[in-house]
Amino acid sequence: MDPGTGARKERPKPREPAARLEKVKQRSAQQELKQRQRAEIYALNRVMTELEQQQFDSFCKQMQGSGE
Amino acid sequence: PFFVNRGGLPVDEPTWERMWRHVGRIHPEGDQVAQRIRGAADLPKIPIPSVPVFQPSTPIPERLEAVQRYIRELQYNHTGTQFFEIKKSRPLTGLMDLAKEMTKEALPIKCLEAVILGIYLTNNMTTLDRFPISFKTHFSGNYFRHIVLGVNFGGRYGALGISRREELMYKAPVFRTLSELVFDFEEAYRRCWHTLKKVKLGHCVSHDPHSVEQIEWKHSVLDLDKLTREDFRKELERHARDMRLKIGKGTGPPSPTKDRKKDVSSPQRGQASPHRRNSRGDRRPSGEKKPADSKAMPDLNGYQIRV
Numbered sequence: 447m448d449p450g451t452g453a454r455k456e457r458p459k460p461r462e463p464a465a466r467l468e469k470v471k472q473r474s475a476q477q478e479l480k481q482r483q484r485a486e487i488y489a490l491n492r493v494m495t496e497l498e499q500q501q502f503d504s505f506c507k508q509m510q511g512s513g514e
Numbered sequence: 515p516f517f518v519n520r521g522g523l524p525v526d527e528p529t530w531e532r533m534w535r536h537v538g539r540i541h542p543e544g545d546q547v548a549q550r551i552r553g554a555a556d557l558p559k560i561p562i563p564s565v566p567v568f569q570p571s572t573p574i575p576e577r578l579e580a581v582q583r584y585i586r587e588l589q590y591n592h593t594g595t596q597f598f599e600i601k602k603s604r605p606l607t608g609l610m611d612l613a614k615e616m617t618k619e620a621l622p623i624k625c626l627e628a629v630i631l632g633i634y635l636t637n638n639m640t641t642l643d644r645f646p647i648s649f650k651t652h653f654s655g656n657y658f659r660h661i662v663l664g665v666n667f668g669g670r671y672g673a674l675g676i677s678r679r680e681e682l683m684y685k686a687p688v689f690r691t692l693s694e695l696v697f698d699f700e701e702a703y704r705r706c707w708h709t710l711k712k713v714k715l716g717h718c719v720s721h722d723p724h725s726v727e728q729i730e731w732k733h734s735v736l737d738l739d740k741l742t743r744e745d746f747r748k749e750l751e752r753h754a755r756d757m758r759l760k761i762g763k764g765t766g767p768p769s770p771t772k773d774r775k776k777d778v779s780s781p782q783r784g785q786a787s788p789h790r791r792n793s794r795g796d797r798r799p800s801g802e803k804k805p806a807d808s809k810a811m812p813d814l815n816g817y818q819i820r821v
Contacts, residue, residue, distance in 0.1 A: 479524040484621060485557040487593060490537060491622045493547055494592035498678060505819060509707065 517595040523619050525597070533595040540594065562620040563587040566635065574642055574667050575687055581635045582674055582684040588631075590676050591622035600626050603728055610634050610723040625661050628676035628683075632663040633729075636674070637721050642667050645757060646716035646731055649699065651708040653819055658708065660821045664695065664715070666757065671695040679706055682821050692754040693747045706819050712737050715753045718760065 517536060519529050534552065538545040551557070566580040591597070598616055600609070613634030616627060623631065629646055636642055643666040651658050662675030665687055672687030673695065681702035689695040692715075700710045717730040734753040736746060 476524060480619070483524050483530070484619070485560065486551050486554075487597070487621055488560045488589070489551045489554070489557050490533075490547070490593050491589055491591065493541070493551070494537070494594070495590070497541060498592050502678075502819065 518599050519595055519597045520599045523597070523615075523621075525595075529595065533593060536594045560620075565617050574639055577639060578636070578642075578665065578667075578672065578674065578687060581632065584635065585623075585628050585631060585674065585676050586684075588616075588620060588676075589622040590678055591624045591627075592678075593622065596624055596627070597621045598623065598627050600630060602626075602731055605726040605728060606633075606720055606722070607724045607726055609729070610637070623676060625676055625683075628674070629661050629663045632674040633719050634723070636665070637723050640721050643757060644719045645733075646714075646719075646729065647673065647696070647699075648712075648714040648716075648731065649703070649710060649821075650712035650714075651703050651821070652711050653708045656818060657711070658818075658821055662699075664692070666692075666754075671754075673699075677821050679821050681705065691751065693750040696750055697747075703821070706821065708819065708821065710738055713750075715750075718757050 517529075517532060519525050521529055525533070534548045537547055541547045563584055566577070566584050568577050568580070597619075598612060598621075600612065604612075609630050610633070613630050616623065616631055617634075633644055636644055645664045645666075646661055647664040648659065648661045651660070660677060660682060662673040662677075662683060662685075665672045665674060667687045669690070670687040671685075671689040671692050671694070673683070673685040675683040677683040679702070682699065685695060685698060689698065696713060703710050713734075713736045714732045715734040715736070717733040719729055720727050733756065734749060736749050738746060741749065
């Protein structure tokens with residue numbers, strides 16, 4: 447019996463090449479970045495929404511004050 | 515300025531930095547806004563809204579409310595950077611892919627994105643007609659553009675969409691005519707000091723999410739400076755008739771004139787048609803037209819009521 451054959455059969459798999467594992471890692475990092483960005487976007491949107499509302503309210507008061 | 519993220523998600527670094535620089539320029543607290551948020555460890559976790567799913571027995575008006583709630587939950591995008599790039603000339607199938615991405619990424623959106631999303635979320639409502647309605651308005655020396663998704667269910671008109679202003683988005687399908695719907699928008703604009711200048715009405719959008727058709731955004735273009743009130747109403751109703759008859763521009767020649775009366779709905783009209791005139795050309799408002807809006811607006815550091 448060829449000793450190489452037995453050794454090949456017993457070699458543990460995963461067969462996934464390193465490149466594929468790297469891709470999985472990158473995808474995971476991308477996903478984390480997206481989640482982080484999403485959280486910051488909504489936090490920013492809250493601030494900017496409040497600003498817009500304040501400015502709109504002030505403007506409406508001015509318009510009403512000027513007898514529009 | 516109006517920034518668009520053209521690199522997909524996650525947002526690439528140049529676009530991300532541009533977003534924050536813009537915020538720093540326009541917010542009274544400047545760069546402090548970015549300092550408070552960027553890298554903060556305690557930002558609230560925003561759940562991803564669930565796309566509405568309906569039982570077959572759910573009435574259409576109720577479904578529309580649910581779709582609108584979903585759109586609203588994404589929030590209007592006040593950041594100054596639009597996160598999804600929409601090319602209006604893309605085939606419908608591509609736009610539907612983008613809509614699907616919007617539901618997965620769940621970020622704040624603006625009016626055009628909401629229209630695409632509205633189409634995506636109502637594709638399975640085959641008894642509901644959807645058509646884009648674009649508005650051009652004037653306020654304090656500037657022009658503003660907005661778009662909603664008009665809907666027609668059982669002869670009743672309504673709209674889906676998103677706007678900074680509550681009155682310029684969702685309309686329940688209760689309006690008996692297209693004119694009534696558009697006049698309602700016009701009145702809503704008037705209440706926030708905008709003067710409606712132009713309305714563009716698209717044709718009905720296919721319900722097939724894999725269609726390679728393009729959305730027809732401007733089947734009718736109505737310049738209010740060139741139309742009397744009655745003509746405006748008539749043109750709106752002509753468009754409504756076009757939609758009912760499902761007459762499109764198509765690729766063939768217009769039907770023979772002997773088969774068509776002068777006022778029959780058709781987009782193939784001559785240069786005399788109000789909506790075919792170049793609105794950038796000579797404008798000679800008649801005495802019946804409204805005078806130009808020349809009211810002076812209070813200057814709130816140049817604040818513009820955007821919609």
